[in-house]
Amino acid sequence: MGIGLAAGFLSGVLGIGGGIVIVPLLVALVAYAPKRAMATSLAAILFTAVAAAASHAQAGNVDWTDAALIGLPATAGAVIGAWLHQRIAPRGAVLAFSLLLVVSAAKLAL
Numbered sequence: 001m002g003i004g005l006a007a008g009f010l011s012g013v014l015g016i017g018g019g020i021v022i023v024p025l026l027v028a029l030v031a032y033a034p035k036r037a038m039a040t041s042l043a044a045i046l047f048t049a050v051a052a053a054a055s056h057a058q059a060g061n062v063d064w065t066d067a068a069l070i071g072l073p074a075t076a077g078a079v080i081g082a083w084l085h086q087r088i089a090p091r092g093a094v095l096a097f098s099l100l101l102v103v104s105a106a107k108l109a110l
Contacts, residue, residue: 012052
């Protein structure tokens with residue numbers, strides 16, 4: 001529950017994807033295998049994304065046209081990504097996720 005609370009809070013306040021919080025915590029604190037942590041995170045994010053988006057929409061902060069222009073292609077990408085995830089070694093998934101976190105942190109810091 002603590003992992004979910006932290007992910008939801010940070011998602012709502014910072015607009016980050018909960019996976020950045022959920023995946024490392026599930027692996028480090030609950031001993032999930034990385035692939036299971038990634039898949040579980042995706043399922044859990046469904047709830048946080050809907051709740052945070054509804055709250056921001058109520059405040060008038062959502063540009064629905066841009067949301068659709070981003071979200072619809074992202075849906076296709078998610079299907080392809082989930083398909084690929086089933087076919088790569090767990091170590092490859094961990095390295096790709098780690099690289100994404102490092103690149104994101106560097107871009108934010110600069």
